[in-house]
Amino acid sequence: MVTQKSPYPYWFVLPAAIVFTVLFLVPTFASFWFSLTRWDLFSTQFIGLENYAQFLREPFLIQGTINTLIFAFATSATKTVIGLLLAVLLTSGIWAQGFLRTVVFFPVLVSTIGIGITFAALMHPTNGVINVALASIGLPGPGWLTDPVLALYSVIIVDLWKGVGLATLIYIAGLATISQDYYEAARMDGATRTQMFFRVTVPLVRPATVTVVTLSLIGGLRSFDLIWAMTRGGPGFSSDVLASVIYKQYQAGFYGLSTAGNVILFALIGLIILPLTVWFNRREVDL
Amino acid sequence: MTSVVLKDIRKSFGSLEVIKAIDLEVEKGEFCVFVGPSGCGKSTLLRMISGLETSTSGQIVIDGEDVTHAEPSKRGIAMVFQSYALYPHLTVRENIGFGLSLAGRPKSEIATKVEKTAESLQLAHLLDRKPKALSGGQRQRVAIGRAIIRNPKVFLFDEPLSNLDAALRSQMRMELTDLHAKLGATMIYVTHDQVEAMTMANKIVVLNAGRIEQVGSPMELYNNPVSPFVAGFIGSPKMNLYEGEVAAAERCGTYGIRPEHLILSKSGGKWRGQVRHIERLGADTVVYLDHPELKQIVARAPGDFEVASGDEIYAMPMSGKEHRFG
Amino acid sequence: MTRRQLYTGIVSLALASVIFILPFVFIFLTAVKSKQDASRLIFSWPVEWQFWENFLQVLQTRNYLLLLAYFNSTVITVFAVTLLVLFGAMVGYVLQRRPSPWNKVIYGFVLAGLMIPPAVVPTIWVLQSIGLFKTITGMIFIQVAYGLAFSVLLFRSFIATIPRDLDEAALIDGATPLQIFFRVILPLLKPVTVTVIVVQSISIFNDFTNPLYYLPGRENVTVQLTLYNFQGQFQTQFNLLFMNILLVTIPPLIIYIFFNRQIVAGMTAGAVKG
Ligand SMILES: Nc1ncnc2c1ncn2[C@@H]1O[C@H](COP(=O)(O)OP(=O)(O)OP(=O)(O)O)[C@@H](O)[C@H]1O
Ligand SMILES: [Mg+2]
Numbered sequence: 001m002v003t004q005k006s007p008y009p010y011w012f013v014l015p016a017a018i019v020f021t022v023l024f025l026v027p028t029f030a031s032f033w034f035s036l037t038r039w040d041l042f043s044t045q046f047i048g049l050e051n052y053a054q055f056l057r058e059p060f061l062i063q064g065t066i067n068t069l070i071f072a073f074a075t076s077a078t079k080t081v082i083g084l085l086l087a088v089l090l091t092s093g094i095w096a097q098g099f100l101r102t103v104v105f106f107p108v109l110v111s112t113i114g115i116g117i118t119f120a121a122l123m124h125p126t127n128g129v130i131n132v133a134l135a136s137i138g139l140p141g142p143g144w145l146t147d148p149v150l151a152l153y154s155v156i157i158v159d160l161w162k163g164v165g166l167a168t169l170i171y172i173a174g175l176a177t178i179s180q181d182y183y184e185a186a187r188m189d190g191a192t193r194t195q196m197f198f199r200v201t202v203p204l205v206r207p208a209t210v211t212v213v214t215l216s217l218i219g220g221l222r223s224f225d226l227i228w229a230m231t232r233g234g235p236g237f238s239s240d241v242l243a244s245v246i247y248k249q250y251q252a253g254f255y256g257l258s259t260a261g262n263v264i265l266f267a268l269i270g271l272i273i274l275p276l277t278v279w280f281n282r283r284e285v286d287l
Numbered sequence: 288m289t290s291v292v293l294k295d296i297r298k299s300f301g302s303l304e305v306i307k308a309i310d311l312e313v314e315k316g317e318f319c320v321f322v323g324p325s326g327c328g329k330s331t332l333l334r335m336i337s338g339l340e341t342s343t344s345g346q347i348v349i350d351g352e353d354v355t356h357a358e359p360s361k362r363g364i365a366m367v368f369q370s371y372a373l374y375p376h377l378t379v380r381e382n383i384g385f386g387l388s389l390a391g392r393p394k395s396e397i398a399t400k401v402e403k404t405a406e407s408l409q410l411a412h413l414l415d416r417k418p419k420a421l422s423g424g425q426r427q428r429v430a431i432g433r434a435i436i437r438n439p440k441v442f443l444f445d446e447p448l449s450n451l452d453a454a455l456r457s458q459m460r461m462e463l464t465d466l467h468a469k470l471g472a473t474m475i476y477v478t479h480d481q482v483e484a485m486t487m488a489n490k491i492v493v494l495n496a497g498r499i500e501q502v503g504s505p506m507e508l509y510n511n512p513v514s515p516f517v518a519g520f521i522g523s524p525k526m527n528l529y530e531g532e533v534a535a536a537e538r539c540g541t542y543g544i545r546p547e548h549l550i551l552s553k554s555g556g557k558w559r560g561q562v563r564h565i566e567r568l569g570a571d572t573v574v575y576l577d578h579p580e581l582k583q584i585v586a587r588a589p590g591d592f593e594v595a596s597g598d599e600i601y602a603m604p605m606s607g608k609e610h611r612f613g
Numbered sequence: 614m615t616r617r618q619l620y621t622g623i624v625s626l627a628l629a630s631v632i633f634i635l636p637f638v639f640i641f642l643t644a645v646k647s648k649q650d651a652s653r654l655i656f657s658w659p660v661e662w663q664f665w666e667n668f669l670q671v672l673q674t675r676n677y678l679l680l681l682a683y684f685n686s687t688v689i690t691v692f693a694v695t696l697l698v699l700f701g702a703m704v705g706y707v708l709q710r711r712p713s714p715w716n717k718v719i720y721g722f723v724l725a726g727l728m729i730p731p732a733v734v735p736t737i738w739v740l741q742s743i744g745l746f747k748t749i750t751g752m753i754f755i756q757v758a759y760g761l762a763f764s765v766l767l768f769r770s771f772i773a774t775i776p777r778d779l780d781e782a783a784l785i786d787g788a789t790p791l792q793i794f795f796r797v798i799l800p801l802l803k804p805v806t807v808t809v810i811v812v813q814s815i816s817i818f819n820d821f822t823n824p825l826y827y828l829p830g831r832e833n834v835t836v837q838l839t840l841y842n843f844q845g846q847f848q849t850q851f852n853l854l855f856m857n858i859l860l861v862t863i864p865p866l867i868i869y870i871f872f873n874r875q876i877v878a879g880m881t882a883g884a885v886k887g
Contacts, residue, residue, distance in 0.1 A: 022743070028735075094621045106869065114640075118639065224822050337785060339781050370778045372778035
């Protein structure tokens with residue numbers, strides 16, 4: 001076999017591979033080891049699964065894990081449903097359609113910290129614009145971010161506000177690929193608007209749904225900045241998620257515990273996303 | 288004086304052997320055409336000569352130099368692609384001068400050479416356009432310009448005319464023939480259009496499933512095809528080919544007769560058949576006959592030959608024009 | 614346009630104004646108010662306009678910290694995005710052009726890079742051991758490592774649309790692999806390059822979490838970090854806090870106005886294919 005130099009040399013991959021390996025792969029693999037230790041960056045002491053045991057024991061750590069799941073599933077579900085409805089609305093040829101798309105999408109591009117601070121002010125229990133408005137029509141405004149039961153859901157609403165534009169945009173791109181013929185055929189068959197939505201749009205826009213669900217779930221599970229800017233995980237630990245737990249343990253110097261949180265988050269993402277991907281792909285074959 | 292020599296060239300993609308032990312010599316200044324059905328390995332063979340594809344075994348010599356292991360740019364060849372492969376972001380001027388600019392030639396030298404080349408191809412007024420703004424034929428000429436400026440020992444063409452419409456194709460056929468005469472360079476040309484092969488070549492190489500079936504001048508191949516495959520490939524309409532009892536009666540494996548070598552008559556001949564279909568081409572008339580044993584006979588008659596569908600007529604092979612294979 | 618489409622549009626616009634535009638108006642109005650006026654947090658017309666005063670005061674805070682932050686964020690964004698374009702295009706190119714058993718491995722890493730949350734403390738440990746912790750250089754490489762997967766995917770699928778004949782023509786013209794890449798391929802990647810630049814710039818400029826972990830300390834603050842720190846410091850000066858938010862919101866707004874199309878292309882890549 002005669003070999004000749006390829007015009008596509010492997011060393012093209014090398015610079016990227018070095019950066020990625022050193023700063024992403026090495027820490028990721030190292031995290032499995034460090035999560036089994038008590039660690040202060042200078043010395044490590046092997047303690048087996050103690051860090052993980054603590055995650056199962058401490059109520060605030062358990063709550064952080066549960067909150068992570070609530071946050072991810074709630075934001076993902078609402079973004080998917082509202083995103084699709086908005087996309088259908090914003091492709092139906094209504095007046096000011098282009099401007100509306102811009103308006104809905106713009107929050108995606110804005111600093112999360114800025115959004116978080118702004119909404120924290122808008123949701124202020126006594127002076128906030130939202131509660132003042134509610135009061136003016138005679139409704140008692142709740143303590144959006146000060147009520148432990150409500151805080152997490154208030155952040156979820158803001159995350160939906162900030163992120164629904166991306167879901168909408170992805171759905172708009174997906175809708176654009178559906179041939180108008182399907183709708184005309186359905187109309188011939190006497191389908192109503194609602195029937196067309198459920199029988200034509202929803203099944204045919206599936207690739208976009210897969211993207212929206214996957215992206216928003218991953219994003220939701222990893223979410224940190226918005227929660228941190230709005231509540232710091234409070235009141236108490238009521239709106240803590242894994243990512244904020246990881247940061248708090250890091251700040252407190254519990255590096256091993258913090259890293260165990262990382263591994264748990266990592267496992268959670270794997271356990272949710274991989275089966276989901278397999279399921280999405282299997283459904284595709286059936287179609 | 289030979290220009291390109293291929294010695295026992297083979298090529299496999301994985302376990303699939305695509306080129307099987309090819310030996311070939313192309314003389315200096317020759318216009319050599321590779322023909323064959325789709326997938327027979329024409330492009331692969333050409334790409335092996337160019338160096339874009341490495342050979343699994345064998346030896347390639349260009350202009351007396353063993354280039355089997357040489358880089359494409361060091362083989363003294365230039366190639367014109369079916370897609371033209373013009374760089375879309377460069378102007379015609381930059382496209383033609385690209386190789387020289389890579390080689391770091393001085394700007395003034397590049398400019399003169401590009402202009403001279405463009406002049407000879409009537410491209411001078413298009414030099415500052417991008418390929419997008421050119422017609423198919425103009426793009427084709429730029430691609431040729433890019434080849435000429437390299438002053439190669441061998442030009443390689445891979446189906447360069449297949450993206451053009453019929454009228455432009457016949458014009459470009461003439462231009463290429465003229466170019467060949469003017470430059471006197473060796474050209475190797477791949478096509479599956481037997482008209483291109485017949486009209487342009489000094490030497491035709493018929494390929495079949497990775498092997499050379501026959502090499503010869505166009506008229507040699509037309510008059511003395513060595514196999515039914517070559518006979519069927521060269522000439523249009525295709526030669527009538529018969530096996531089985533018909534061939535046995537002629538004491539051969541396959542019996543062949545070209546449509547133009549059949550004489551049709553109402554009164555008598557060797558075979559009597561019923562006219563199923565008539566194609567009037569103007570100068571010629573192609574007649575399709577149904578025959579109980581031969582199944583179908585295709586014959587070419589003069590343009591004004593009087594015949595109608597359903598007529599019973601006779602076909603008679605001209606003596607000395609029959610082909611008997613194996 | 615039917616009557617129905619007109620009315621739906623008007624109702625939608627009214628709703629969108631309240632839900633999506635009002636918060637931005639609130640940011641702007643609060644940012645130009647006086648200190649007492651702003652501290653009431655209400656949605657009202659400013660009693661007196663103090664745009665310039667507030668603007669200058671925010672800039673001067675803590676010895677022009679915000680200017681330093683803008684400088685740092687710009688440096689990080691520019692260098693990281695440059696490397697992301699270069700590395701992403703090179704990897705996408707080899708990945709697309711040269712099929713090999715390694716490609717599966719590389720795809721695995723790309724997917725991992727998209728999905729897996731970075732392990733922060735071990736990353737700090739690595740950064741410390743190579744002397745890049747708390748440095749702008751370290752931050753640049755972190756952003757490159759985290760953004761690579763997305764760039765590679767985008768470049769790879771675009772390069773698939775560039776015919777290989779061009780590479781081969783260049784090869785015959787005597788180009789070296791580097792010349793083929795830089796003189797033939799890279800110029801043809803312009804549309805996707807613009808998309809990568811715009812989308813990555815916004816995401817790196819807006820990044821808060823990574824600077825929080827990897828750039829602690831005063832001298833290397835980024836824009837998002839100053840905003841976060843001001844949140845604590847300006848508890849009683851909402852006008853300055855919101856002026857800061859306004860300043861942080863403007864760069865993406867400008868980019869969005871100019872590169873709307875590329876942002877949409879980048880954000881929706883994969884929507885059709887899944
Ligand atoms: N890179 C490759 N990997 C595997 N098989 C290949 C490759 N390139 C070509 N082949 C196979 O080699 C055979 C010859 O291909 P080639 O392109 O040379 O045919 P061709 O004679 O030029 O046909 P056409 O007239 O259609 O262009 C085909 O069966 C083709 O499928
Ligand atoms: Mg071919």
